[in-house]
Amino acid sequence: MLVVWCPDWPVTAVGIEAGVAGAVLARRGASERVAACTAAARAAGVRRGQRRRDAQRLCPDLVVVERDLDAEGRAFEAVAAAVAELTPRVEVVRPGVCAIPARGAARFHGGEEALRITVQDAVVEAGHDCGVGIADGMFTAELAARNGGGGLIVPEEGAAEFLAPFPLGVLAGAVPDWDSLADLLVRLGVRSLGEFAALPVDDVAGRFGAAGALAHRLARGREPRDVAPRAGLPDLTAVRTFDPPAARSDEVVFAAKALADGLHAGLAAEGLTCVRLGVEVEFADGGVSERLWRHDGLLSSPAVAERVRWQLSGWRLPAAGRGAAGEIAGGETAGEDAVWGGVSALLLVPDQVVPDTGTQRALWGRDGDGARGELPERVARAADRVQAMLGHGSLTRPHLTGGRGPGERVLRVPLGDMPLETRPEGPWPGALPAPAPSVVPPEARPVTVRAADGSPVTVSARCVPSAAPALVVLPDGTSHRVLSWTGPWPAHERWWDPDTSRRLARFQILTPRGAHLLTLQNSSWTLEASYE
Secondary structure, three states: OEEEEOOOHHHHHOOOOOOOOEEEEEEEOOEEEEEEEOHHHHHOOOOOOOEHHHHHHHOOOOEEEEOOHHHHHHHHHHHHHHHHOOOOOOEEEEOOEEEEOHHHHHHHHOOHHHHHHHHHHHHHHOOOOOEEEEOOOHHHHHHHHHOOOOOOEOOOOOHHHHHOOOEHHHHEOOEOOHHHHHHHHHHOOOOEHHHHHOOOHHHHHHHHHHHHHHHHHHHOOOOOOOOOOOOOOOOOOEEEEEEEEEEEHHHHHHHHHHHHHHHHHHHHHOOEEEEEEEEEEEEOOOOEEEEEEEOOOOOOHHHHHHHHHHHHHOOEOOHHHOOOOOEOOOOOEOOOOEEEEEEEEEEEEEEEEEEOOOOOOOOOOOOOOOOHHHOOHHHHHHHHHHHHHHOHHHOEEEEEOOOOOOHHHEEEEEOOOOOOOOOOOOOOOOOOOOOOOOEOOOOOEEEEEEOOOOOEOOEOOOOOEOOOOOEEEOOOOOEEEOOEEEEEEEEEEOOOOOOOOEEEEEEEEEEOOEEEEEEEEOOEEEEEEEEO
């Protein structure tokens, strides 16, 4: 495979110049983090994944722009078109990265090195810097494009040797749930792809599961899946014709989503999923736009529609082609999304299908992401109906945040909203140790704690209990012996604000009826939570 990699593409797409210290931010959960940055920003210490305030602390003059995925897709069409002039089979992996099969193209252009230079020159002439790598497989070829000062060629059967020195971090994005797996491998002493590849295949699969097996294949220079041809597969191409031709791209994009729904239904009936989708757009004037879009896993219907929109953006009618009244030949008004000559047909072709192993999704979407778009469709519709009948705040979801007490660590956020208040994860001196209690009442309820001689238990300014707790009277009025106890965990919160400042101490006690978390504040005991 030959892979073309355009560095810092999210930055290029939003128009930040290379010599400027700039960064593109993407929202991740409740915070904004750096998705990409320029070389000048990296020289100042800015890195991907940093929080916005950390990046601006390192580089006070940092120019920050919100990420624009549509702009990335539209701008990359120029790169894909430049590569398509040399070979017709161009796969767009994602905006910023595309690939072509190298063997046939190398024979035509006089060898792999000649092909690599030719492709690189074509992209540079289109106005974009790039690296071009050639190797046995997409993952290895992309790493080759990112290294060697403009890319390099990995010899045939030399992928494992080339990959061996790379750190495990290069697998991020290629393997699901990689962060937790990488942390475990580092704690086991595995720090490079070569060390990971040296582990026995069966042991890796048995210990780390499907994600570990996939990472192991990539570390050994193998493709994620073996070729598994399927005989007798019916033609699953989805076709939509437009009569009269669609003059606006939004008509085509809307049809693409419906076509993708039908395509997915047909693939599911065969137990398959498409990892490489061909999109063909035929125009009324005889033009044809063809692109291959690669995706590891199911390319959802909205994602297919988004890629059709990116592809059509290269055929948008330029302002110079409009008349004084903004009309196209034929008399129809052209908007910003008009396309040359109108679209006569749209085809979605499953170019590469693999057995569908299925996915497990959480009921409420990904952790930490409150976007409504992450909800399953039926759940989202039901939630909308409940909120319409009972009010926007009637349906909430818990959002974990920082804090000391169990009740402080959970914020109730209306479904579809992001939390307005977030507290850092820590460290929180005086925080309750794990495990967290399972029952937290809406409000703390008063209790009585006494020593063996019947005197009330207090805590001194030095956090020393006046006596060991021996008896507790719970909110229901029942008295119970204290079998065991631990504490106190003192906390002095908001000491800088006399109006909201408070001092308290927490105890854990065990009674014949169960374990409880008690809080002493202003000489008053309350039941904060219980362990069940």
